[in-house]
Amino acid sequence: KNEVEQSPQNLTAQEGEFITINCSYSVGISALHWLQQHPGGGIVSLFMLSSGKKKHGRLIATINIQEKHSSLHITASHPRDSAVYICATEAAGNKLTFGGGTRVLVKP
Amino acid sequence: SAVISQKPSRDICQRGTSLTIQCQVDSQVTMMFWYRQQPGQSLTLIATANQGSEATYESGFVIDKFPISRPNLTFSTLTVSNMSPEDSSIYLCSVMLSPDLVAFFGQGTRLTVV
Numbered sequence: 287k288n289e290v291e292q293s294p295q296n297l298t299a300q301e302g303e304f305i306t307i308n309c310s311y312s313v314g315i316s317a318l319h320w321l322q323q324h325p326g327g328g329i330v331s332l333f334m335l336s337s338g339k340k341k342h343g344r345l346i347a348t349i350n351i352q353e354k355h356s357s358l359h360i361t362a363s364h365p366r367d368s369a370v371y372i373c374a375t376e377a378a379g380n381k382l383t384f385g386g387g388t389r390v391l392v393k394p
Numbered sequence: 395s396a397v398i399s400q401k402p403s404r405d406i407c408q409r410g411t412s413l414t415i416q417c418q419v420d421s422q423v424t425m426m427f428w429y430r431q432q433p434g435q436s437l438t439l440i441a442t443a444n445q446g447s448e449a450t451y452e453s454g455f456v457i458d459k460f461p462i463s464r465p466n467l468t469f470s471t472l473t474v475s476n477m478s479p480e481d482s483s484i485y486l487c488s489v490m491l492s493p494d495l496v497a498f499f500g501q502g503t504r505l506t507v508v
Contacts, residue, residue, distance in 0.1 A: 317495065319496075319497055321497070321499075328499070328501050328502065329486065329499040329502075330499075331496050331497050331498065331499075334494060334495060334496050334497070372436060372437075374437075374497075376495075379425075379442065380425060380427075380490050380495065381427070381439055381442065382427070382437075382439065382488075382497065383439075384436040384437045384438070385436060386435070386436045387436050
């Protein structure tokens, strides 16, 4: 059974700071997803990674398949980045296993 | 991209009753996924719904409690049967779209059982 661990569980940053969220998993996967969940429950997909690195605006996601580890970075953080960030690993049948989430608060 | 319409967005139900949640996707998809998010916890997969066949349930979830219908490639329902307060959760449907298999989620149904 795949275990997906995220750290930290909670993170508070000042506006403009660089934020890193880590995700580790225990078994081989076909892909890893980074998701953003806003208050009220809506979930938005940020990245889907199977190798290397992806960048979208101020967000960067990396994955190291050998080390079974992924990171999500937020550069020049802004209060609107405040949300819960969730990593999820994808296995056969496109099934997702979710980490516990990282609650990010960016203060102005 | 995909637009997923999920309803109801929230409901408060009496214990012992049932609630059916609907999920409509604006494109045809082979598999639809139903997840539960209990208070303060992350998402857990309930079942995978394929059109034309019975849903596949994950360990800990059974068809009698969570019957699923998948009448066509754009629509699915999840029923939460004989509800108890422990069923109070957010329920979400999700799809993955080719070619990138990015995950899309409905807005969720926040269920409170009293």
